[in-house]
Amino acid sequence: MAPRKSAPKRGKAATYKKKKRTVDERNEIGESSMAPIEGEVQPPKKKGRGPGIVRDATEDVEQRPEIWVVGKKEFTCAVKPKIKPKDITASITRLALNFMPGPIRSYHSWDKSWKDIFENAFLERFRYRADQDVSLCRTVLDAIAAKRYTEELNKARTKCIKKFGDDIDSWKSMVPHWCLQPSHWAGLCDIFDTEDWKGLSKQNKENRLASGFAVPHYSGCSSAHQHLTKLVTR
Numbered sequence: 001m002a003p004r005k006s007a008p009k010r011g012k013a014a015t016y017k018k019k020k021r022t023v024d025e026r027n028e029i030g031e032s033s034m035a036p037i038e039g040e041v042q043p044p045k046k047k048g049r050g051p052g053i054v055r056d057a058t059e060d061v062e063q064r065p066e067i068w069v070v071g072k073k074e075f076t077c078a079v080k081p082k083i084k085p086k087d088i089t090a091s092i093t094r095l096a097l098n099f100m101p102g103p104i105r106s107y108h109s110w111d112k113s114w115k116d117i118f119e120n121a122f123l124e125r126f127r128y129r130a131d132q133d134v135s136l137c138r139t140v141l142d143a144i145a146a147k148r149y150t151e152e153l154n155k156a157r158t159k160c161i162k163k164f165g166d167d168i169d170s171w172k173s174m175v176p177h178w179c180l181q182p183s184h185w186a187g188l189c190d191i192f193d194t195e196d197w198k199g200l201s202k203q204n205k206e207n208r209l210a211s212g213f214a215v216p217h218y219s220g221c222s223s224a225h226q227h228l229t230k231l232v233t234r
Contacts, residue, residue, distance in 0.1 A: 054090070054091050054094045054095060054098075054125070055083075055087070055091050055125040055126070056125070057121070057124035057125050058124070058125070061127060064123075064124075064125060064126050064127040065077045065078070065083045065088075065125075065126050065127070066078060066126075066127055066128075066129050067088060067126050067127070067128060067129065068128065068129040068131075068132050068137075069132060069133075069136055069137060069140050071140075072140065072143060073140060073143045073144050073147060074089075074140070074144070075088045075089075075126075075137075075140065075141075075144075076088075077126075088126065089144060089148065091122065091125060091126070092122060092141065092144050092145055092148060093144075093145075093148040093149070093152065094178060095118060095121050095122055096118060096145040096148065096149045097149065097152055097176075097178040097179065098178065098180055099114065099117060099118045099121065100179070100180075100181070100184055101114040102184055102187065103183075103184045103185075103186070103187025103188045103190070103191060105150075105153060105188060105191055105197075106146070106149070106150065107142070107145050107146040107149040107150070108146055115142065118145070119138060119141060122141065152176070152178065153188065156174075156176045156185075157192055159174070160174055160189075168189050168190070168192075168193045171189045171192070172185065172186045172189050
């Protein structure tokens, strides 16, 4: 057994610290299989959840997850197919944005025929439960689509403002990933640049702040029904 060091020797013993790798340091070629080319800096990884995933359409009706209404702006489904309520909302969001008929800033302004096309595309991926009121389901579907459609447009607009300020031409080059027709986004940018839009946006902001305080919510993105489901299934 090695002799134990005395207290003075232990105090003077060398301490080792893990060296932090700086950005200027480079991996030499051959150092590892993932080593970059000499002098090359790897780009940073993108953060965030990324775009919502749209469920694939299927011709077999029985393979479509069965959903039903649980709130004014919410559907839910059975637990067994491993489909979560947020997956339903994500599909509604992406489909509504993909089927955008033109540079229209509100889902409520869509023509009924386009809303029907959108609903048919949604029902190729999901199905309403047999005991559901179809007209009520359509009302809930439209409510979710309208809310999420507006939110995504606002997010895209906010990103453009942070990056380019008031340069509308640069906005048009920053086409969101969900926009299948760049001309639709260019038309929306022209709408955002009008005095009517700016005045309406300013008025809405003042209305939201009229109470003098902001109401924080700590429940996250899950609804009350989703929280209840989690508690019951545990």
